[in-house]
Amino acid sequence: MNFTRQFLSILLMNLSGIRQRSAQVLTIIIGVTCAVGVLVSMLAMGAGARRQEMGDVRADHATLITSGARYLQSNISRDEIAAILGLPGIQKGAQGEPIVVFESMVPIEGRRRVTGNRIYFPLVGITSTVTQYQQMRFTDGRMFKPGLHELIASSPCVRQFTGFEIGDRRPIHGSDWTIVGHFEQGKAQQCVVYADVDNIMSIFSRNSYGAVSVLLRSPADFAAFRDAVSANPALKLEAQRESEVAEEGFKELNAILNFVSYFVGTIMAIGATLGAVNSLYAIVDSRRSELATLRAIGFASGPIMLAVLVESILWAFPGALLGGALAWVLFNGLSASPFGFSFQLAVTPSLAVLGIVWALAMGFVGGLLPALRAARVPVATALRAT
Amino acid sequence: MRFLPLIWSGIWRKPGRTILIFLQVSVAFALFGVLQGLKTGVEHLIGEARADLLIVHGGLGLMDPLPLSLLEGIKSIPGVKVVAPVELFGAIYQNPNQKLGVVAIRPDEGWLSAFTFTIAPDYVAAFRTMRTGAIIREGLAKKYGWKIGDHIPLMSTSAQMNGSTDWAFDVVGTYTDSDVGGGKETLLVNYAYFDEARFAGKGTVNHFNVAVSDPRLAVNVADQIDRRFANSANATQTDSLRELAQSQLQSIGDLNFLIRAIVSVVLLALLFATATMMMQSIRERTPELAVLKTLGFTDGAVFLIILMEAVAVFVAAAACGLALSLLVFPFASKIVPGLSVPLVVVALGLICAVLVAVISALLPAVQGAKLNVATALARR
Numbered sequence: 001m002n003f004t005r006q007f008l009s010i011l012l013m014n015l016s017g018i019r020q021r022s023a024q025v026l027t028i029i030i031g032v033t034c035a036v037g038v039l040v041s042m043l044a045m046g047a048g049a050r051r052q053e054m055g056d057v058r059a060d061h062a063t064l065i066t067s068g069a070r071y072l073q074s075n076i077s078r079d080e081i082a083a084i085l086g087l088p089g090i091q092k093g094a095q096g097e098p099i100v101v102f103e104s105m106v107p108i109e110g111r112r113r114v115t116g117n118r119i120y121f122p123l124v125g126i127t128s129t130v131t132q133y134q135q136m137r138f139t140d141g142r143m144f145k146p147g148l149h150e151l152i153a154s155s156p157c158v159r160q161f162t163g164f165e166i167g168d169r170r171p172i173h174g175s176d177w178t179i180v181g182h183f184e185q186g187k188a189q190q191c192v193v194y195a196d197v198d199n200i201m202s203i204f205s206r207n208s209y210g211a212v213s214v215l216l217r218s219p220a221d222f223a224a225f226r227d228a229v230s231a232n233p234a235l236k237l238e239a240q241r242e243s244e245v246a247e248e249g250f251k252e253l254n255a256i257l258n259f260v261s262y263f264v265g266t267i268m269a270i271g272a273t274l275g276a277v278n279s280l281y282a283i284v285d286s287r288r289s290e291l292a293t294l295r296a297i298g299f300a301s302g303p304i305m306l307a308v309l310v311e312s313i314l315w316a317f318p319g320a321l322l323g324g325a326l327a328w329v330l331f332n333g334l335s336a337s338p339f340g341f342s343f344q345l346a347v348t349p350s351l352a353v354l355g356i357v358w359a360l361a362m363g364f365v366g367g368l369l370p371a372l373r374a375a376r377v378p379v380a381t382a383l384r385a386t
Numbered sequence: 387m388r389f390l391p392l393i394w395s396g397i398w399r400k401p402g403r404t405i406l407i408f409l410q411v412s413v414a415f416a417l418f419g420v421l422q423g424l425k426t427g428v429e430h431l432i433g434e435a436r437a438d439l440l441i442v443h444g445g446l447g448l449m450d451p452l453p454l455s456l457l458e459g460i461k462s463i464p465g466v467k468v469v470a471p472v473e474l475f476g477a478i479y480q481n482p483n484q485k486l487g488v489v490a491i492r493p494d495e496g497w498l499s500a501f502t503f504t505i506a507p508d509y510v511a512a513f514r515t516m517r518t519g520a521i522i523r524e525g526l527a528k529k530y531g532w533k534i535g536d537h538i539p540l541m542s543t544s545a546q547m548n549g550s551t552d553w554a555f556d557v558v559g560t561y562t563d564s565d566v567g568g569g570k571e572t573l574l575v576n577y578a579y580f581d582e583a584r585f586a587g588k589g590t591v592n593h594f595n596v597a598v599s600d601p602r603l604a605v606n607v608a609d610q611i612d613r614r615f616a617n618s619a620n621a622t623q624t625d626s627l628r629e630l631a632q633s634q635l636q637s638i639g640d641l642n643f644l645i646r647a648i649v650s651v652v653l654l655a656l657l658f659a660t661a662t663m664m665m666q667s668i669r670e671r672t673p674e675l676a677v678l679k680t681l682g683f684t685d686g687a688v689f690l691i692i693l694m695e696a697v698a699v700f701v702a703a704a705a706c707g708l709a710l711s712l713l714v715f716p717f718a719s720k721i722v723p724g725l726s727v728p729l730v731v732v733a734l735g736l737i738c739a740v741l742v743a744v745i746s747a748l749l750p751a752v753q754g755a756k757l758n759v760a761t762a763l764a765r766r
Contacts, residue, residue: 023665024662030655031658034651035655038648066543069543073476074543106450204451205587264648267416268648268652270413271413271652271656274406274409274410275659278406278659278663279659282666
């Protein structure tokens, strides 16, 4: 008899006798389900956060910041405006004006709609070119008028916080500001409020911008744009692609989420593997006489080992599917807001695949020792015991 | 007591199986310790944050500057003991990735009581006499190997009068901070020196720290401060350090649901796995248990022996796992600086271990107790 035929017949024999061992098999499946389910749900947070942060990134967007500073925390002085507007590669608007957005951010206090808890959200002073720079869909009201004390709020603000209805007045630095519009921008779930940048800067007596964003004619113009920035001695600035800015802002959260996910996931996987080992030992022990008989009639130990290994992986597999499915059913699309970020959990296909691989690894590692024991059943004693 | 040898031999009847269960329980409780420790630790930190130290910042948020002139007004409110102006700015050392936070303060009379810092008296004295002096947080001093007397050049986003963004300070001492919030890599410098030398924002501060004379008055004092400046161009928002810690750690509180879910899943999976193993074990030991009964052990005694076996293994393993979690916790606590596992978590873990052990051993123990001697021996 050749190896494959031996292996297949042993595997069939093992699987057919499984009804008596259903408790052990269930233990393996439940353990793997829990481990995979938890890992996939936790990684879904990171995937969701990334999908949201990177979802609106465009290749023809570039941002200027002071070297070493973070986005919106730069010091770009008014003296640099002329040099920035003259940079090459910038898309021109309908009236021939370069599409450049000057930004200045102030954190503003808000109250959560449900709990009444205080939180901070960004009030971003912005030039009105922003409507040409990025997609902004007004769901209600209109754009703010430059020079007036007017605010426009993204729709998440209205959903999450109080005081953002059209016509609501917010006192900011001693004067009243009126909400005149609600807008949506891409996938962003963050509350952000825009106002005229010059108004904001004069009220907060600032004389430098936090960041400058430009719309490029095409993504290919970025290299020339960046070189022009670094070649200009009047500009102490650094040009970054929008994806780099998003990646930078997301780095810290991503590192924490990944660390927590893999930390918890690994510990749970170890626990599930240990449970699988114990269950498989019990299964193998219950088959001692069958295995001894097989050895006695000439079966080799190789196929016996392989059969146990494959069996172990087979029992881990439904656990993987179940765990991934549970994570998807329970958590996909659920909103989470750990560490001040808020986003929807995303159970992506690649996460599901990762869960399956993870489970198969658990099955494989868990099956190794029991497979060895199965192959080493001492024929004589095992047969005598029955 | 006479059961002890029986329980012991029962545990080691199948050493491989017991060791695997032991490891499984240890791993589960190591995870329990870390996750539950994170949750309880955060609650602990909030409870420990000082409720009698008030932070007065601009009504628009933590970045909204306030004029230094508010100081006298705050001081005049009854119940206020010390008012200390605080200005914050960011700096980098040598390269953009080495960021640090600079805290500019005024070493006025009694200023230390309005902070959570611990500083040796001679450092404070040296700081008072040296305009460009800086007291460095211990961790930061260690990171860059800075010693007293060192002259450290920094680059800041705040420019000086002469347009330069380079600043330099002389190390006069080190300090530790018991507060949860704020950055870890910070240094204290003289507000007077900084304010005089800087180009923009002269005469403003980020916030005032206020120490109150009686902690019970803290809420009242906070209200009075805010009421005094309401409707002025510089409306204030006053919170105690505890309230700030609460809102800062709130975001982690959002993870509570997740932590609870994971801990329950872990314990459930563990329960199922160990219950199956116990059933299997009792099935295998049917003849032995029958012999025990023949020798005169009562049903209750057999029940107890099986239960105690499970409890012994679980408690030992859980203790092991929780000890492990204490060891690995420093890595997990990267998320919240200054966090440690409160002993409550250890106690809670041990209680959970006993519960899981009793539940998973209950059915097998009942089976063992109800065992009919005649049939059990006949099956053999």
